[in-house]
Amino acid sequence: xxxxxxxxxxxxxxxxxxxxxxxxxxxxxxxxxxxxxxxxxxxxxxxxxxxxxxxxxxxxxxxxxxxxxxxxxxxxxxxxxxxxxxxxxxxxxxxxxxxxxxxxxxxxxxxxxxxxxxxxxxxxxxxxxxxxxxxxxxxxxxxxxxxxxxxxxxxxxxxxxxxxxxxxxxxxxxxxxxxxxxxxxxxxxxxxxxxxxxxxxxxxxxxxxxxxxxxxxxxxxxxxxxxxxxxxxxxxxxxxxxxxxxxxxxxxxxxxxxxxxxxxxxxxxxxxxxxxxxxxxxxxxxxxxxxxxxxxxxxxxxxxxxxxxxxxxxxxxxxxxxxxxxxxxxxxxxxxxxxxxxxxxxxxxxxxxxxxxxxxxxxxxxxxxxxxxxxxxxxxxxxxxxxxxxxxxxxxxxxxxxxxxxxxxxxxxxxxxxxxxxxxxxxxxxxxxxxxxxxxxxxxxxxxxxxxxxxxxxxxxxxxxxxxxxxxxxxxxxxxxxxxxxxxxxxxxxxxxxxxxxxxxxxxxxxxxxxxxxxxxxxxxxxxxxx
Amino acid sequence: xxxxxxxxxxxxxxxxxxxxxxxxxxxxxxxxxxxxxxxxxxxxxxxxxxxxxxxxxxxxxxxxxxxxxxxxxxxxxxxxxxxxxxxxxxxxxxxxxxxxxxxxxxxxxxxxxxxxxxxxxxxxxxxxxxxxxxxxxxxxxxxxxxxxxxxxxxxxxxxxxxxxxxxxxxxxxxxxxxxxxxxxxxxxxxxxxxxxxxxxxxxxxxxxxxxxxxxxxxxxxxxxxxxxxxxxxxxxxxxxxxxxxxxxxxxxxxxxxxxxxxxxxxxxxxxxxxxxxxxxxxxxxxxxxxxxxxxxxxxxxxxxxxxxxxxxxxxxxxxxxxxxxxxxxxxxxxxxxxxxxxxxxxxxxxxxxxxxxxxxxxxxxxxxxxxxxxxxxxxxxxxxxxxxxxxxxxxxxxxxxxxxxxxxxxxxxxxxxxxxxxxxxx
Numbered sequence: 001x002x003x004x005x006x007x008x009x010x011x012x013x014x015x016x017x018x019x020x021x022x023x024x025x026x027x028x029x030x031x032x033x034x035x036x037x038x039x040x041x042x043x044x045x046x047x048x049x050x051x052x053x054x055x056x057x058x059x060x061x062x063x064x065x066x067x068x069x070x071x072x073x074x075x076x077x078x079x080x081x082x083x084x085x086x087x088x089x090x091x092x093x094x095x096x097x098x099x100x101x102x103x104x105x106x107x108x109x110x111x112x113x114x115x116x117x118x119x120x121x122x123x124x125x126x127x128x129x130x131x132x133x134x135x136x137x138x139x140x141x142x143x144x145x146x147x148x149x150x151x152x153x154x155x156x157x158x159x160x161x162x163x164x165x166x167x168x169x170x171x172x173x174x175x176x177x178x179x180x181x182x183x184x185x186x187x188x189x190x191x192x193x194x195x196x197x198x199x200x201x202x203x204x205x206x207x208x209x210x211x212x213x214x215x216x217x218x219x220x221x222x223x224x225x226x227x228x229x230x231x232x233x234x235x236x237x238x239x240x241x242x243x244x245x246x247x248x249x250x251x252x253x254x255x256x257x258x259x260x261x262x263x264x265x266x267x268x269x270x271x272x273x274x275x276x277x278x279x280x281x282x283x284x285x286x287x288x289x290x291x292x293x294x295x296x297x298x299x300x301x302x303x304x305x306x307x308x309x310x311x312x313x314x315x316x317x318x319x320x321x322x323x324x325x326x327x328x329x330x331x332x333x334x335x336x337x338x339x340x341x342x343x344x345x346x347x348x349x350x351x352x353x354x355x356x357x358x359x360x361x362x363x364x365x366x367x368x369x370x371x372x373x374x375x376x377x378x379x380x381x382x383x384x385x386x387x388x389x390x391x392x393x394x395x396x397x398x399x400x401x402x403x404x405x406x407x408x409x410x411x412x413x414x415x416x417x418x419x420x421x422x423x424x425x426x427x428x429x430x431x432x433x434x435x436x437x438x439x440x441x442x443x444x445x446x447x448x449x450x451x452x453x454x455x456x457x458x459x460x461x462x463x464x465x466x467x468x469x470x471x472x473x474x475x476x477x478x479x480x481x482x483x484x485x486x487x488x489x490x491x492x493x494x495x496x497x498x499x500x501x502x503x504x505x506x507x508x509x510x511x512x513x514x515x516x517x518x519x520x521x522x523x524x525x526x527x528x529x530x531x
Numbered sequence: 532x533x534x535x536x537x538x539x540x541x542x543x544x545x546x547x548x549x550x551x552x553x554x555x556x557x558x559x560x561x562x563x564x565x566x567x568x569x570x571x572x573x574x575x576x577x578x579x580x581x582x583x584x585x586x587x588x589x590x591x592x593x594x595x596x597x598x599x600x601x602x603x604x605x606x607x608x609x610x611x612x613x614x615x616x617x618x619x620x621x622x623x624x625x626x627x628x629x630x631x632x633x634x635x636x637x638x639x640x641x642x643x644x645x646x647x648x649x650x651x652x653x654x655x656x657x658x659x660x661x662x663x664x665x666x667x668x669x670x671x672x673x674x675x676x677x678x679x680x681x682x683x684x685x686x687x688x689x690x691x692x693x694x695x696x697x698x699x700x701x702x703x704x705x706x707x708x709x710x711x712x713x714x715x716x717x718x719x720x721x722x723x724x725x726x727x728x729x730x731x732x733x734x735x736x737x738x739x740x741x742x743x744x745x746x747x748x749x750x751x752x753x754x755x756x757x758x759x760x761x762x763x764x765x766x767x768x769x770x771x772x773x774x775x776x777x778x779x780x781x782x783x784x785x786x787x788x789x790x791x792x793x794x795x796x797x798x799x800x801x802x803x804x805x806x807x808x809x810x811x812x813x814x815x816x817x818x819x820x821x822x823x824x825x826x827x828x829x830x831x832x833x834x835x836x837x838x839x840x841x842x843x844x845x846x847x848x849x850x851x852x853x854x855x856x857x858x859x860x861x862x863x864x865x866x867x868x869x870x871x872x873x874x875x876x877x878x879x880x881x882x883x884x885x886x887x888x889x890x891x892x893x894x895x896x897x898x899x900x901x902x903x904x905x906x907x908x909x910x911x912x913x914x915x916x917x918x919x920x921x922x923x924x925x926x927x928x929x930x931x932x933x934x935x936x937x938x939x940x941x942x943x944x945x946x947x948x949x950x951x952x953x954x955x956x957x
Contacts, residue, residue, distance in 0.1 A: 283697055283698045283700065286727050286735035286737065287727065287729075287735060289702075374770055375770070376767045376770050376771065388793075389791075390778060390779060390791070390792060391779070392779040392788075392789050392790055392791060392792070393694070393695075393779075393788060393789075393790065394695065394767055394779070394780065394781070394782050395693065395694075395695030395696075395697060395764065395767055395782045396695060397695055397696040397697065398696070412770065412771065412774075412780065414770045414771070414772055415772065445778075446777075446778050446779070446780075447778070447794050479774070
């Protein structure tokens with residue numbers, strides 16, 4: 001018995017020692033492999049993604065010196081100049097691509113060895129899968145691209161076999177499976193339904209908003225719109241740190257009024273952000289026609305519901321006055337329908353009258369009965385001959401100082417509209433001198449101008465974070481209008497952009513015109529009804 | 532006394548040295564100024580052109596029919612010249628006809644289209660002079676041609692902006708094409724459609740399809756229409772309504788935009804955000820008096836003049852500092868050193884035997900596949916790079932709206948010179 005113990009213990013010790021040595025070796029190989037894979041991935045990413053940076057560096061004449069990044073750049077430049085010299089096995093004749101190819105082969109060999117080891121860690125496998133995917137994305141030939149995708153998918157399958165509850169790997173597996181579609185891979189652990197994989201990943205951690213966001217994107221790419229919309233709603237509603245890019249990605253995936261209702265929660269600040277995205281930067285929106293009547297109607301409904309919720313919260317004392325006011329003023333800038341804007345004006349007037357600001361309340365009550373007019377705005381600097389200078393540079397988007405050396409802010413007024421008030425809004429407070437130096441000119445031919453009376457000093461208002469200068473005019477339908485700062489001062493306190501700082505209100509008998517974008521002070525849909 | 536003399540002579544010496552050094556410095560400064568000024572002319576930021584007449588109202592984008600009336604009537608040849616110069620400078624197009632020769636396909640033809648430059652060329656098997664034309668994709672960056680050539684689809688180039696800084700969208704191109712065709716009276720021949728394509732996940736592409744309703748047009752006809760049609764911003768253009776193109780009422784993708792105009796006297800063009808041109812500003816000034824124009828040209832106040840007064844031209848011919856050339860029937864007198872490239876007429880010749888091009892989808896796909904640059908094949912081919920050959924052209928006898936097209940093209944004829952290409956030779 002004792003002799004048996006003497007045999008077993010050393011054997012056990014030797015086994016333990018051997019396994020420890022093997023594990024250590026696998027760890028060291030894995031560590032090296034991961035480091036090399038990460039470095040190599042960086043090279044490939046630079047090579048495929050930073051074309052402009054490469055061009056800049058070449059133009060600068062900067063030569064790659066010491067340091068990992070510069071070496072990567074040097075290799076990546078070579079790779080860029082001849083992508084065919086990749087690790088895909090294609091023959092290359094140049095020195096640079098060959099070096100990269102060699103490095104790629106060595107890295108892949110090392111990664112294979114590390115991942116096939118009995119003691120290889122999942123982090124090594126994960127890095128290997130990631131590298132294979134990067135290589136796939138860099139391939140121009142479909143056959144090789146698919147081969148790399150399949151290898152990566154199989155590697156993720158292996159990770160999941162070891163760790164079935166690895167949500168990240170499950171998500172990545174689902175993503176690759178969605179990319180491959182119905183294409184079958186000849187490797188084990190590569191078959192399945194991507195939707196099931198994503199569902200399982202989400203079930204593993206139902207509170208992980210980032211996982212929900214990723215799953216939503218994958219489902220959207222897989223054209224599973226209803227499922228994607230549900231996830232996007234949850235992310236948009238509950239994600240505590242949703243980045244601007246993520247938000248734009250979600251909103252940019254909306255392609256119908258129905259999906260808008262499904263994705264955007266009818267509450268602040270989400271409605272505000274969505275309104276800003278669709279109506280203030282319509283040129284960024286490519287998936288949906290933001291001028292479509294049904295789409296605007298859906299957005300207007302969301303705005304109305306959010307406004308009602310905010311009023312309810314304010315009425316029950318759950319929301320401070322300043323926040324409620326801010327929400328309303330910001331929404332007024334991006335109202336999706338005339339009804340919403342007019343309702344906002346009415347509510348604001350009631351709110352402000354209660355707070356004792358009767359002058360502004362009175363103006364907003366009047367404004368609630370007017371239309372936001374369609375105009376083509378522009379501005380000209382140094383307009384020292386306001387009776388002669390024509391309006392040019394229509395649609396000017398550059399920012400300018402309104403209180404600078406004979407600045408004119410002008411607009412073209414299409415037929416069928418009459419101006420009642422011109423609003424200039426600034427973040428800074430306009431001085432009395434600025435207001436008293438404002439003159440209004442009109443013209444029918446953009447060549448000969450006439451000054452019109454506006455009834456004295458222009459009225460200043462503060463509304464939320466904005467300062468309004470309101471110029472009331474007699475109802476006129478002249479084609480060309482100019483608000484002229486008749487002063488040589490260069491105060492430069494009132495920074496403005498023509499699209500966001502000029503609004504013209506009045507009466508309109510124009511019919512709505514369908515278009516893909518708003519311009520300047522144009523409000524979508526607000527030109528539809530006769531007064 | 533001696534001391535005084537010494538000090539006096541020392542003073543004189545010092546004064547002389549100072550004067551000398553001041554003189555040298557002055558001369559050096561003058562030279563420096565001269566050298567600073569000279570290259571400034573060579574790298575002029577502003578060019579001034581004299582024309583006989585600038586119309587009181589430009590109307591350079593109004594309906595061609597109206598323009599035709601004005602051209603033959605009250606607008607006059609000289610005013611039309613100014614209008615066409617300005618229209619060319621401020622109006623960018625989807626396609627640019629490159630060599631400005633009439634495009635005609637005859638004999639055994641083959642068509643090449645690629646992402647940047649397209650060619651429609653004739654390779655006649657008979658010993659007849661081959662005529663060639665080609666085009667650059669400008670606001671578009673890829674073209675897709677259906678197998679029967681009845682649908683031409685143009686992809687909108689990303690990053691293209693109007694002079695206002697707003698990006699060009701398919702809706703703008705659609706609006707512009709529809710406007711041109713309706714104005715030209717050939718609306719029954721074309722249909723237009725815009726679409727957004729998700730080529731890659733999250734990567735939206737905008738395409739505009741130009742379709743013919745009845746018969747397949749000659750590619751030259753279709754391209755000539757597209758090349759002559761200015762791309763305008765839909766939103767502002769709709770708001771301008773019938774006053775679009777009057778005076779400065781235009782937002783386009785051209786190299787220049789109107790920075791100022793004084794009716795009948797002067798128009799100032801400035802380089803737009805989208806534009807690339809040698810001169811930042813181009814001033815077109817009305818100089819009715821030939822003698823004054825010539826004096827302005829000699830003194831450098833003006834860089835070139837468009838004049839047809841025989842006395843002015845003969846005096847210009849005797850001046851060694853000036854050159855006279857003829858462009859599309861207009862005489863241009865310019866200072867030596869100013870590089871003026873003359874244009875030939877871009878108006879295609881119509882009335883020649885026309886043909887319908889029929890190409891089987893499989894042939895197209897096969898040819899595209901040979902070129903190795905296929906994005907999609909089948910009934911149509913998207914070509915991203917390299918060149919693609921369309922074969923199997925068949926002869927037909929379909930007449931494609933020649934009269935309507937000719938009238939449109941005549942009224943939209945470009946100016947004799949391209950203001951973007953004006954530059955001083957270094």
